[in-house]
């Protein structure tokens with residue numbers, strides 16, 4: 564019994580190391596994705612920034628053109644007013660009055676157009692301002708993420724190295740046939756490899772193990788596999804140390 568318990572404990576140690584290794588490898592794989600996602604959002608914002616800037620340029624050009632036209636016609640109106648004083652023929656006078664009316668009318672329309680344009684320009688400019696702010700914020704975040712990532716990656720790789728060394732040590736304590744059973748399962752099933760049985764239920768697949776297997780398991784003579792999921796199983800009641808139990812089931 565005590566040899567059996569000892570072997571199970573060694574397997575649990577190996578399992579705990581594998582849990583940590585898997586977690587760490589996930590962190591190492593996932594961390595750069597956060598930066599890539601941020602870069603994608605940043606690129607979207609920059610495209611919007613570009614589009615808005617172009618739109619604003621066009622609006623400003625239209626405004627400039629309108630102002631020139633207004634100015635030009637205002638000059639014409641002024642000239643006409645001066646000429647009007649000197650005209651004596653009524654026919655000519657009326658013609659010029661009509662022309663001035665038309666010019667004034669056109670300019671009033673232009674002024675309205677200009678107002679609408681300025682409103683549009685204002686809206687677009689506000690939008691661009693907030694996008695510029697957002698881009699600035701994101702670029703800062705990007706820089707911080709990049710720096711943190713480098714530190715985090717370095718730490719994670721060192722920790723991983725250490726865990727793998729510990730794993731080598733843990734492996735050497737386990738008899739070869741048992742270790743190869745463990746490694747065989749590890750290569751074919753999702754983590755974990757060894758799981759507790761609680762209340763007759765395998766914590767690897769959450770299915771009741773058959774009564775005969777359960778009786779065998781309780782004897783604590785040989786290392787058994789769950790008939791359903793094939794993971795190595797142990798009876799939780801065999802272990803007094805609650806820490807082993809807690810850690811061993813944290814990934815079940």
Ligand SMILES: [Zn+2]
Pocket residue numbers: 765766767768769770789790791792793794
């Ligand atoms: Zn199972």
